[in-house]
Amino acid sequence: DAGVIQSPRHEVTEMGQEVTLRCKPISGHDYLFWYRQTMMRGLELLIYFNNNVPIDDSGMPEDRFSAKMPNASFSTLKIQPSEPRDSAVYFCASKGRDTYGYTFGSGTRLTVV
């Protein structure tokens, strides 16, 4: 298994532009999580899905953020419009029903200028 795959690895965009981050979870995992890492707050959970259904989106900072999981093998996190304070590393992670820990992807480093 190739693990959790995120794309792109790096994204630099101008303020006001739309940004879409992508994630492919491990096959068979039915939980998917989006986290954001910043220096100030460490790893924050933004949203998680179970069987493609959003379960908890209480960590999504604003309406500018949205996430979808159209099928079991793909999820997107969209920021529209992007702002400089959105600059962070965004991680996707997945988990099987009978496992406790997550498997993280390598992250997407987003820079909004």
Next chain:
Amino acid sequence: DQQVKQNSPSLSVQEGRISILNCDYTNSMFDYFLWYKKYPAEGPTFLISISSIKDKNEDGRFTVFLNKSAKHLSLHIVPSQPGDSAVYFCAASYNFNKFYFGSGTKLNVKP
């Protein structure tokens, strides 16, 4: 309000000595705890776990201690090696799905 706190942003230890990383939590409902290690430009990787029915779990050089009354856990690495230099995150959960992470401690093991 952060429910899991790692109050030491960094720690420096000599190779061969013990590294002790600390973590505090506020939610008494948490009953499962994980430690993750993260190298630069990589995602965090699972290191060791402990459930609230135990107060110690050991895996090779890594031992996690849990003090439920103090809402405190710690990770001990003995002996520390330069390859252990990384950022360490603790995480806690009450439903095995949603984990709350601390802000991380950067460990530097000096040769």
